Amino acid sequence: xxxxxxxxxxxxxxxxxxxxxxxxxxxxxxxxxxxxxxxxxxxxxxxxxxxxxxxxxxxxxxxxxxxxxxxxxxxxxxxxxxxxxxxxxxxxxxxxxxxxxxxxxxxxxxxxxxxxxxxxxxxxxxxxxxxxxxxxxxxxxxxxxxxxxxxxxxxxxxxxxxxxxxxxxxxxxxxxxxxxxxxxxxxxxxxxxxxxxxxxxxxxxxxxxxx
Amino acid sequence: xxxxxxxxxxxxxxxxxxxxxxxxxxxxxxxxxxxxxxxxxxxxxxxxxxxxxxxxxxxxxxxxxxxxxxxxxxxxxxxxxxxxxxxxxxxxxxxxxxxxxxxxxxxxxxxxxxxxxxxxxxxxxxxxxxxxxxxxxxxxxxxxxxxxxxxxxxxxxxxxxxxxxxxxxxxxxxxxxxxxxxxxxxxxxxxxxxxxxxxxxxxxxxxxxxx
DNA sequence: AGACTGACTGACCGACGAGTCAGTATCGGG
DNA sequence: CCCGATACTGACTCGTCGGTCAGTCAGTCT
Numbered sequence: 001x002x003x004x005x006x007x008x009x010x011x012x013x014x015x016x017x018x019x020x021x022x023x024x025x026x027x028x029x030x031x032x033x034x035x036x037x038x039x040x041x042x043x044x045x046x047x048x049x050x051x052x053x054x055x056x057x058x059x060x061x062x063x064x065x066x067x068x069x070x071x072x073x074x075x076x077x078x079x080x081x082x083x084x085x086x087x088x089x090x091x092x093x094x095x096x097x098x099x100x101x102x103x104x105x106x107x108x109x110x111x112x113x114x115x116x117x118x119x120x121x122x123x124x125x126x127x128x129x130x131x132x133x134x135x136x137x138x139x140x141x142x143x144x145x146x147x148x149x150x151x152x153x154x155x156x157x158x159x160x161x162x163x164x165x166x167x168x169x170x171x172x173x174x175x176x177x178x179x180x181x182x183x184x185x186x187x188x189x190x191x192x193x194x195x196x197x198x199x200x201x202x203x204x205x206x207x208x209x210x211x
Numbered sequence: 212x213x214x215x216x217x218x219x220x221x222x223x224x225x226x227x228x229x230x231x232x233x234x235x236x237x238x239x240x241x242x243x244x245x246x247x248x249x250x251x252x253x254x255x256x257x258x259x260x261x262x263x264x265x266x267x268x269x270x271x272x273x274x275x276x277x278x279x280x281x282x283x284x285x286x287x288x289x290x291x292x293x294x295x296x297x298x299x300x301x302x303x304x305x306x307x308x309x310x311x312x313x314x315x316x317x318x319x320x321x322x323x324x325x326x327x328x329x330x331x332x333x334x335x336x337x338x339x340x341x342x343x344x345x346x347x348x349x350x351x352x353x354x355x356x357x358x359x360x361x362x363x364x365x366x367x368x369x370x371x372x373x374x375x376x377x378x379x380x381x382x383x384x385x386x387x388x389x390x391x392x393x394x395x396x397x398x399x400x401x402x403x404x405x406x407x408x409x410x411x412x413x414x415x416x417x418x419x420x421x422x
Numbered sequence: 423a424g425a426c427t428g429a430c431t432g433a434c435c436g437a438c439g440a441g442t443c444a445g446t447a448t449c450g451g452g
Numbered sequence: 453c454c455c456g457a458t459a460c461t462g463a464c465t466c467g468t469c470g471g472t473c474a475g476t477c478a479g480t481c482t
Contacts, residue, residue, distance in 0.1 A: 258431090
């Protein structure tokens with residue numbers, strides 16, 4: 001599935017299969033709920049073979065996160081395109097961002113999981129880095145919009161960036177839940193959701209008024 | 212700490228201590244990472260004693276979620292007050308909602324964890340119920356505002372409700388992360404964050420325009 | 423006193439977890 | 453054809469897990 005295992009596996013069929021299986025299982029069930037045996041079985045190899053490539057379970061987990069982080073970051077940065085007006089850039093970002101989230105749900109959940117961890121900072125820094133980049137890009141788009149006079153000056157770009165990211169993340173995370181809610185009709189149309197969402201946001205931050 | 216263990220413990224000092232310890236550990240590390248021994252130690256009793264109150268680990272976890280759910284739901288519904296204008300109600304809700312989230316981080320993380328689980332639906336329904344209630348309340352506030360002509364009619368209440376909830380949840384969840392980001396100055400002032408956030412939102416959905 | 427009850431414990435069990443190891447299959451280069 | 457290295461395996465160790473059990477202890481009712 002084109003995951004960026006190459007970055008951590010330096011070629012090698014077996015290794016890639018391991019990371020792919022681990023990524024799936026870790027994302028679905030979390031670190032502690034997944035045994036090395038389960039990973040091996042899913043990858044179609046023996047458990048001991050995993051230790052040929054990775055010194056221990058933590059290292060494998062780290063490798064998975066690293067590989068996932070690389071591809072996820074690349075994917076999401078793709079969504080950032082600061083050309084055109086701020087409005088255009090925001091619409092473009094929101095739509096692409098959410099679309100990418102939905103296209104690779106496992107990677108996303110892997111990172112959301114990490115963000116929830118309190119005790120052991122297994123790879124918080126890694127998870128953080130990706131989000132920080134994204135956040136910075138978004139803030140920049142908004143700032144440029146402000147400097148150009150396209151957007152109002154009385155709001156904090158970081159605030160709106162947070163709102164936008166939050167809107168997408170919560171949509172991603174509670175999609176199934178929302179689906180059970182009868183009157184919600186944007187559940188299966190992420191583009192609709194994003195378009196409407198950015199419109200509301202823009203009306204709140206655009207310079208002066210129009211319809 | 213006033214958690215609603217009474218709902219599941221029918222009095223009894225020991226039982227309450229168990230649930231309290233379990234709540235803390237489960238919230239911090241997740242179901243699989245917490246052993247019965249750890250819970251017993253933290254509660255200051257023997258492991259076997261836990262089985263005097265709960266038939267197995269899953270039952271204990273369920274009880275914790277149930278108790279947490281009860282108190283969390285009560286807490287959050289407190290934030291809902293549909294008296295006054297929609298603007299007032301939204302401001303009131305946002306501030307209280309976030310404040311409650313931040314006041315009981317463990318309960319929140321317990322539920323966010325559950326929302327992430329894919330395979331076993333240990334208690335998804337339970338976690339869902341709370342959110343659904345809240346969501347419905349918010350939607351209603353917005354609908355009333357629309358009917359009264361206070362808010363525009365061209366937006367989906369469910370969409371804005373989602374945005375508001377999302378804004379609060381992401382703030383809660385990535386607070387530490389945001390703190391490392393230099394230019395963000397609303398991190399340690401949730402009220403500021405919420406006031407500004409709702410203002411932007413309101414400007415986007417309020418009928419006609421004003422400053 | 424004695425019978426009964428619920429809270430509680432230490433010692434134990436089988437299962438399964440991560441990780442090890444001795445050894446086999448495979449394969450490219452000399 | 454053999455050699456060394458790399459890919460890979462089954463069988464093992466050992467610690468910890470969830471869960472059980474026989475039994476102690478404090479109180480309470482009669």
